[in-house]
Amino acid sequence: MKRFNVTVNGVAYDVTVEEIGATAAAPVAAPATAAPAAAPATAPAPVATPAGPAGATAVKAPLQGTVMKVLVKPGDKVTKGSPVCVIEALKMENDVPAPADGVVASVNVKSGDSVKTDEVLLTLN
Numbered sequence: 001m002k003r004f005n006v007t008v009n010g011v012a013y014d015v016t017v018e019e020i021g022a023t024a025a026a027p028v029a030a031p032a033t034a035a036p037a038a039a040p041a042t043a044p045a046p047v048a049t050p051a052g053p054a055g056a057t058a059v060k061a062p063l064q065g066t067v068m069k070v071l072v073k074p075g076d077k078v079t080k081g082s083p084v085c086v087i088e089a090l091k092m093e094n095d096v097p098a099p100a101d102g103v104v105a106s107v108n109v110k111s112g113d114s115v116k117t118d119e120v121l122l123t124l125n
Contacts, residue, residue: 065089
């Protein structure tokens, strides 16, 4: 094993490194100075995506972009493959097809909304 002094963000650490293939466990690095450890940052809670009724099929954004047009409204009948929404990404307009036959249960976006990949655009029954 080898010992090194490493300084990270102004805090000196006394580090012991074990060679690969050795069988003994290496001790955990400890600060050489008595500096208090910073509390880990907590990740923000995920934003809840509106879902449709139980058993509904979600139509998700296939890519990140801006909703240019919503081509359906609640109550409209759609067939598998028919465009239900248009998303602009990289200066190109992309049709979002219906994944199945059904009736539009809810529309969760409107023209001008920014959407992320896999965000629910609308639901079908």
